[in-house]
Amino acid sequence: xxxxxxxxxxxxxYGQGVARAHAPGLSQARMVKIEQDILGKNAEYAQRNRARFxxxxxxxxxxxSSPGSGKTSLLTRTLxxxxxxxxxxxxxxxxxxxxxxxxxxxxxxxxxxxxTGKGCHLDGHMVGHALETxxxxxxxxxxxxxxxxxxxxxxxxxxxxxxxxxxxxTEGEDKPIKYPDMFAAADLMLLNKTDLLPHLDFDVALCLxxxxxxxxxxxxxxxxxxxxxxxxxxxQWLHAHRPEPESSAR
Amino acid sequence: MHEMSLCESIxxxxxxxxxxxxxxxxxxxxxEIGALAGVEVEAxxxxxxxxxxxxxxxxxxxxxxxxxxxxxxxxxxxxVLLTDRYSSxxxxxxxxxxxxxxxxxxxxxxxxx
Numbered sequence: 001x002x003x004x005x006x007x008x009x010x011x012x013x014y015g016q017g018v019a020r021a022h023a024p025g026l027s028q029a030r031m032v033k034i035e036q037d038i039l040g041k042n043a044e045y046a047q048r049n050r051a052r053f054x055x056x057x058x059x060x061x062x063x064x065s066s067p068g069s070g071k072t073s074l075l076t077r078t079l080x081x082x083x084x085x086x087x088x089x090x091x092x093x094x095x096x097x098x099x100x101x102x103x104x105x106x107x108x109x110x111x112x113x114x115x116t117g118k119g120c121h122l123d124g125h126m127v128g129h130a131l132e133t134x135x136x137x138x139x140x141x142x143x144x145x146x147x148x149x150x151x152x153x154x155x156x157x158x159x160x161x162x163x164x165x166x167x168x169x170t171e172g173e174d175k176p177i178k179y180p181d182m183f184a185a186a187d188l189m190l191l192n193k194t195d196l197l198p199h200l201d202f203d204v205a206l207c208l209x210x211x212x213x214x215x216x217x218x219x220x221x222x223x224x225x226x227x228x229x230x231x232x233x234x235x236q237w238l239h240a241h242r243p244e245p246e247s248s249a250r
Numbered sequence: 251m252h253e254m255s256l257c258e259s260i261x262x263x264x265x266x267x268x269x270x271x272x273x274x275x276x277x278x279x280x281x282e283i284g285a286l287a288g289v290e291v292e293a294x295x296x297x298x299x300x301x302x303x304x305x306x307x308x309x310x311x312x313x314x315x316x317x318x319x320x321x322x323x324x325x326x327x328x329x330v331l332l333t334d335r336y337s338s339x340x341x342x343x344x345x346x347x348x349x350x351x352x353x354x355x356x357x358x359x360x361x362x363x
Contacts, residue, residue, distance in 0.1 A: 029277060029363040034267060038259050038281070038355040121252055152252035155288055155355075180335035181288040184349070214335060216346035 042156055045124030049131065049159025056138040059242045062122075062160035064182055066175070067148030069168040070192045072100050074225035075143055079107045082235060086242075087137035091130045091144045093122040100145065110134060121152040124159055141238060150179035161241065162187040169193050169200055173207035176214050183214045188221065190234065195224040253293040256355065257301040263357055268306055273362035276310040280359045284352035286319035286335060310360075319352030 037043065053060045065071050079088055090111040092101040101113035112130045114122060127144060136142050144160060146153045154163075165186035167175055170193055176183040183189065189211055191204070204222070211218055221237065223230035264276060283289050291314055302308050319332035323339040329350065330339055338345050 029361055030273075031359060031361050032267065032271070032273075033359045034263065034357045035359075036263050036357050038256050038263070038357060041259060041262060119255065121255070123255070151288070152255075155252060156255075177336040181286075184335055213338075213345035 039155065039157075042124045045128050046157035046159040049124060049128055052131065053142070053159060053161070054243065056136070056140075057243050058136055058138070058140050058142050059238065060142040060144060060158070060160045062144050062146055062153070062158050062163045063166060064146045064150065064153050064163055064186065065148060065166035065168075066150050066171060069148070069166045069171065070225055071145055071148065071166050072103055074166060074190065074192055074223070075145060076103055076107050077225045077228070077231065078143075078234070078238075079104065079109045081231065082141070082238075083108060087140035089134050089136035089140050089142045091122075091127060091134065091142070093126075093145060093147045095119070095147060116147055120147055120149050121156050122146050122158055123156045127158045139242070141242070150175070150182045154179075154181040154185045161243070164188045164190060166190045166192055167207070169197055169202040169204070169207075173203050174210055176207065176211040180214045183211055183218065186215070186218060188219045188237065191220060191222045192225060194222050194229060195227045253290060253297045254301070256289065256294060257297040260298075260357060261301055261305055261307060264306060264360065267360075268362075274306075276307050276360050276362050278311045278313060278361040279307065279357070280313045280315065282315045282317060282354055282356045282358050284317050284319065284354045285333060286349055286353040287355045288353075289355060291316065315358065317352050317354070319349065321347035321349045323347055 063071055063075065075090065079090070082088060088109045090104045090109055092104060092111055092113045093116060094100055094113065095116055098113040101111040104111035112134045114126050114130055116122065122144065144158055163186040165182055167189060169191065172178070191207065197204070208220055211220060219237070221230055221233050223234055225231070283291055283294065294314070295312060298312055302310060321330055321332045323330055323342065323344055325344045326339055326341045328341060330341065330347065332347065332349070332352070335349065339347060
C-alpha cells in the first residue's frame with residue numbers, strides 16, 4: 001500500500017508521469033516517505049562549525065561577492081591593519097590555484113586554501129576540514145572568502161555568524177536585485193572601490209535603495225580598500241560583532 | 251551549478267535510507283523545490299540525469315513539486331504570493347517583503363523496490 005496518502009493501488013499523486021499501477025504480490029515496490037531537507041547534511045556540518053566558533057569566541061564571516069569585486073584586496077588590507085589587535089585567520093575558497101591564499105600569507109596571517117575544483121561554492125563540510133588544519137585561536141576573527149559567485153554560495157550555510165556581501169562600484173548598481181538571494185542572506189554589504197566613483201556613472205543612492213528593497217535591515221558601509229576610506233567603520237563593525245567571551249568555568 | 255551538489259546530496263540521503271531499510275532501486279522520487287529556493291529546476295533535472303546512472307537512482311522518475319513563494323507584507327498586513335525576491339507587494343507596491351514560504355528544498359517521498 002502507498003504510504004504517502006494511504007491509497008490502494010493507483011498512484012494519483014504521480015504528477016504528469018506515465019500512468020502506472022502497483023501490482024501487489026508481483027513487485028516489491030513500496031512507498032517511502034522521507035521528508036528531508038536536501039541540504040540537511042550541510043546544515044549539520046554548519047552547526048558543528050558554529051558550535052566550535054561559539055565555544056572559542058570566534059567571529060566567523062562568510063565573504064561573498066562576484067569575481068573582481070576586490071574581496072581579496074579588501075581582506076589583505078583588513079588583515080594588515082588589524083594584525084596585533086586580534087588573532088586572525090583566513091579560509092580561501094577558489095575553484096583553482098592558491099594565488100589568494102599566497103596573498104593572504106604574505107600579510108603574515110595563516111590561511112588555508114580550499115580548491116573546489118568543479119564546485120561553485122564552499123560548503124559546511126569543506127570548512128569543517130579546513131578548521132582542522134587552520135585551528136584558529138580562541139577569540140579570532142575568521143574570514144572565509146567564498147568562491148566569487150553571487151548565486152550558489154547563498155544556499156550553503158558554513159556556520160558563519162554573518163554573510164558579508166561585497167559589491168564594487170565598477171559593477172552595476174542593480175546587482176542587489178539581479179542576485180536577490182545573496183543580498184537577502186547577507187547582514188552587511190560593503191560597497192567597495194568608492195575611490196573610483198568620480199570616474200563612473202554609478203548611482204550610489206539607487207544601489208543602496210535596491211539593496212534595501214531586498215533586505216530592509218541590511219547594514220551598508222562604503223569603503224575603498226585602496227585609499228582606506230571607510231575602512232575604520234568596517235573595523236568598528238567587526239569589533240562590535242565579536243562574540244562575548246563564554247563565561248569561564250575556572 | 252550548485253544543482254550538481256544538490257543532486258549529490260539527494261543521492262547521499264537516498265543511499266543512507268537504503269542502508270536503513272534495504273531496497274535495490276528507486277523507481278520514483280518526489281522533490282519539493284520552492285519557487286524562491288534559488289534552484290533552476292531544469293538544471294536540477296539535467297544534473298540528476300548525470301548523477302543517477304550506475305547508482306540506486308538509475309532510471310528513477312523525478313517528480314518535482316514547485317510550491318509558490320509566499321511573503322508577508324507588513325504595511326498591508328497580508329500574505330502575498332511572490333514569483334521572485336525582488337518584486338514589490340501586488341497590493342500596495344511596498345518592497346522589503348518578508349519571505350515566509352516557497353524557499354524549501356526537500357525530498358518528500360520515493361517509491362522503491
